[in-house]
Amino acid sequence: MSQSLPGLAALELLPQPHLQVVCGTEVHGLNVDGRDCRLEASLGGQSFLSGPPRWTFQLTPTLAALLRHEPQWRLSLRAESLAGPQSGISIHVVKEDDLTGLVMTTTSIAVAAILEASPVAGPWYFGRRSQLPCAEMVCESRGIRGRGLVEAAATGKSATCSFGLFCDGWWEAVLQDPRPNSDEALFLEDVIVAVRVPANEAGARVCVRAFCSLARGADAEPHALSPPPLLDRALEPGLHLLRAPVGRRSRYLRVSMSGTVLLLGVEAFCAELLPPSGTLRQCLARIVGAFAPEPAVAVRSGEGFEKSSYAVLWNDVMSFSSAMRSHYDLDAKVGRDEDVVIAWIGGTCLEAFLCFLACMANQWCFVALGSSQLSALRVALPTLTVGERPPDLDEVPHLPAAAVGDLVRQRLHLPEAPEASLRRSASMIFTSGSTGTPKAIRRDHEELYSFLWLYAKAATPDSPCHLAYQPYSHMNEQLGTAAAFLQGSCVAFSSAQTAYADAKIVEPTGIQGVPRFFEPLLCAYESREAPLEELRKSFGGRLHSVSTGSAPVTKRLFDFLQLCFESDRCSVTNSYGATEVGPIAHNGRVNPNVEVKVVPLASLGHDPGGCTGEIRVRCKNARVQARGYVGATLALDEEGFYCTGDVGRYKDDFLELLGRVGNVTKMANGLFLSAEGLEEKYASFLPDLDQIFVIALPEESTVAAACVLHGWSSLDEPKLLTKLQHVAAEQKLGKHEVVSRVILETQPWTFQNGGLLENQKINRPALLARYKVQLASETAERPKDSMEMAPWPRRDAEEYRCHQRSSRKSWSRPTWLLRPQSHLRRR
The missing domain is CATH 2.60.120.200 (Jelly Rolls)
Known part of the structure; x- marks a missing residue:
């Protein structure tokens, strides 16, 4: 008989022999190690006048006590007759009474026993x-x-x-x-x-x-x-x-x-905490039970962070959801097979995460909105709003963010909520609105679990910690915090303004951000405000991964991130994805969970059968891909591929993002121009640029640019224009791609002044409205040929590195970088 290693380990604690085999007056000792033991009845041990020998089996007191008090163990016994027609017996013993009445009648037997682990706890x-x-x-x-x-x-x-x-x-x-x-x-x-x-x-x-x-x-x-x-x-x-x-x-x-x-x-x-098919409601209890003593969340408290375990957090979630069910009669809506929609309005914080977990535990629908998305709130048809009070929605009950803690402290625990249909809404995530009005992606409970499972099941660093600071209304943070919880990570709550300082305290194992989030580090490196070794410690000393995306990433920034962070301990990735289908590619390599194709668009001048065109994506798991928007259909082609609206080049299994279909303009000379691609080229090769927004002027077959410079740059508009034209000459850009007019802004574009969206993407409709009339109405002499550019002004390398910062400070520069720079001199 085979013997399991847990059984062998348990036997180390038991005195031998473990089992007694009795035949008449003879007692034979037997160890439960799986070895066959041959026993024969002794002629002097008993009289055979009354029949053949009788064999009985008895547990020793220590083995009987083990089976009685440790239900995960059981004894497997097999006995065979070596003489006569009786073949043998094989039984499982879980208590001493199971051996009562067990008798074999033969002159010789072969017996073996093993101790096995029983899956009582369900592993x-x-x-x-x-x-x-x-x-x-x-x-x-x-x-x-x-x-x-x-x-x-x-x-x-x-x-x-x-x-x-x-x-x-x-x-x-x-x-x-x-x-x-x-x-x-x-x-x-x-x-x-x-x-x-x-x-x-x-x-x-x-x-x-x-x-x-x-x-x-x-x-x-x-x-x-x-x-x-x-x-x-x-x-x-x-x-x-x-x-x-x-x-x-x-x-x-x-x-x-x-x-x-x-x-x-x-x-x-x-x-197995996350089976391939299931619901979040079913799996959350497994997750909490497995990681009960581990830290689940961390919030700022004084100079440090206060952590709460999975068990404590889950108790808070149950109290909060019970109080909401009691105060707002939410069970009645579930009973009528209606969606219960909890809308969080505000930033990323513990209260928002509590709302999300409460919705998953009770099979409600969760939606988060930022202040720029409130116009779309009525699309969600909320049952209850939590956080900031939305305007013009007085008919919907509202719970202020400060009152969330009050409901938790009531410690109300109702019986388990009624189970909703898996086809009811579980999540609505709004797109960023970079192409117009934000649209809501709806997923039901089955689809949401499949979507999260795809990423939560992957391996994580040891003792993982996720820094949550991005807007909770967008997919990156909602997906990030949910997957982190399912992976047993600690979610530390921060904000875009304090993320750098908080990261040094909590030391996240991964950091994800839009390019704008990492640009202060690049600025500090290029102006020599901080050495590379100091910049590497910007997010603590436990980084396993650095990821950027959600907006175009310049080559100059990505090269710096690799130089600063990439090592045998940490990876650096440029991620590309869409709210409708999730992550698509990392560093140009397509995820194995999706299929990608590129369809050339004749309207944009793409070569038929070429490798450049619109990127279209289809999830291999159909339940992961969103079925549509709320009130609108998803743009799918005849093969079920989602039309992303992004222009890319897919060659040799490498996907390169070039821009948006809507941001490609046909110029008067018949050539096509991608504003985003041109912005990336100028920003990559001109370090003075902090932000650039390119506007195509098709009637003149030229482009103009509004620019924001880094604080240390001393360029004025004429010098900036000269440098932009020199970059165009060096990169051999076409004549229609050469900047002929520039406006120099004195303040960076932010979400507060309307220049950026909440996820830090450029707000193109707003900037286009702000600058197009001004740029188009002003004329400027444009070089007739891309080689007829003003010469690059002479300056040595030391001057290039040692610009003194102006009094204007970048909005996103970490406070630890804002120190006197007496060693910098301007020539």
Whole structure:
């Protein structure tokens, strides 16, 4: 019989023998280790006049106590007759009474017993058992490997690295769901390792680690910020069963061995917290139970942050949702099969997150809006608004943000809310409005779970922390905080104004932001206000990833981010996605969850059959892709691909974003111009530029630009125009792409003055209305040829780096960068 490693580990605590086999006056001891034991009745032990020998079985007091008090264990017993027609018996023993009346009548028997773990607590067992004492990890889980294997064990399975004799090596398995179309990192509960140290080995040592991230080098070593080993022990010669409780999400399980060690087997017990199909309501209890003592949220308190565990936060969520159900009779709407829509109005904060979790726990619909989206609020048909009071919506009940805490403190706990239909609305996320009026993307409960599951199931850094500072009304932060909670991360709440300072305290494991968020670091580097080593510590010392996107990223900024942050410990990505389908590509590589094609548009002058055109996307999981807008249909082609409205180039499996279809203009000379692409080129090669907005003047076949310079720049309008034209000459731009008129702004564009949207994208409709009449009405002599440019003014490298800052300070520059710069001189 096979023996599980948990059973072997439990037997270490039990005195031998574990079981008694009685035949007449003879008592035979039997260990429950899975080994067959042959027993024969002794002629002197009893009289056979009354019939053949009778065999009975009894538990020892210690084994009986184990089965009685530890329900996760059970005893499997098999007995076979070696004489006569009786074949044998096989039973599972969970209590001592199960052996009462069990009798075998034969002159000789073969009996074996093992102690097994029973799935009473419902863990999903990951692995399979083989012959004693080797238990093999599933080789088909796409991840067994190792180093230092001298002699492989005969397991009958082909694997990259099996069990066997190791010399100063390691064995590693990837802990992930082996089922098709699933790569979820699993919640590791328990690990048991069986090793044997040879008699002639005096310096053996075994180290067991469970972690989430590898270093990005070629050696595949654990990440430098991985947690400490589960156990690290020097071993004497002999058989050792090493058991370690884990209780955290893990992607890799590694057994490192110093000296000569025979690795016999590894068993890992994992829980599947996020099944491929389900609802958030069903999974939240699993998540909270698994991570109950871990920090779930952190909010600013004085000079630091105050953290609350998953258990405490969930108790607050239950109190808050019970109070809302009681005060606003929300259960009645659910009973009538109507949507309960909770609309949060305001920024990113703990109160907004409580509203989101309450909606998911009760199968309500959550929607968040910023101050620029209030005109679309009536589309959502809210049942209750929370946060800031919206204007002209007096008929809808309102709960101020300050009152959320009051409801939590009532500690009202009602029975579980009635279950709503999975087809009812679960989420409405509004688009940014960069192309016009914001549109609401609706997802039902089944679609929302599929959408979040796609990203929440991925591996995370160890002890993950997510810094929530972006607008909660947009997809990035809603997706980020929800996925972080499902992954067991701590969500630290901040704001765009305090994110830099807060990051140094909470030390997030990842930071995501629009390009505008990272530009102060680039400005500080180019003006030598801070050394590179200091800039690398801008977000603490635990970064695993830096990601930017949601707006065009200049080559100059992305190159700086890679120079500053990318290492074997941290990755830097430029992300591209859409609210309708989620993330699409990272650093030009298309996500495996989506299909992408590029359709040339004749109206924009694209070559038929070429690699440039409109980007169209289709999710491989149909439930992930939004079905439509509220009150409007989704732009899909005949094959079901979503028409993004973005222009891109897709060649050699690399996707390059070029701009928006609506921002491409046909000039009078018949050529086409992308304003966003041109802005990226000028901003990448002219460091003085902080912001630039290009306006096409098709009648004149030229462009104009409104510009904001960095605080340290001393350029005036004529010098700026000369430099822009010099960049055009160097980059061999066409004559229609050369800036012929420039307006120099004295203040940067912000959300407050209408120049930027809430997600920090350029507010093109507003800026176009502000500058087009002025730029079009003023004439300027334009060079007749792109090579007839004013020469680049002479200046040495030291002057280029050492501009003195003007008195105007950039709105987004971190306060720690605003210090006297007496060492900077202007020539």
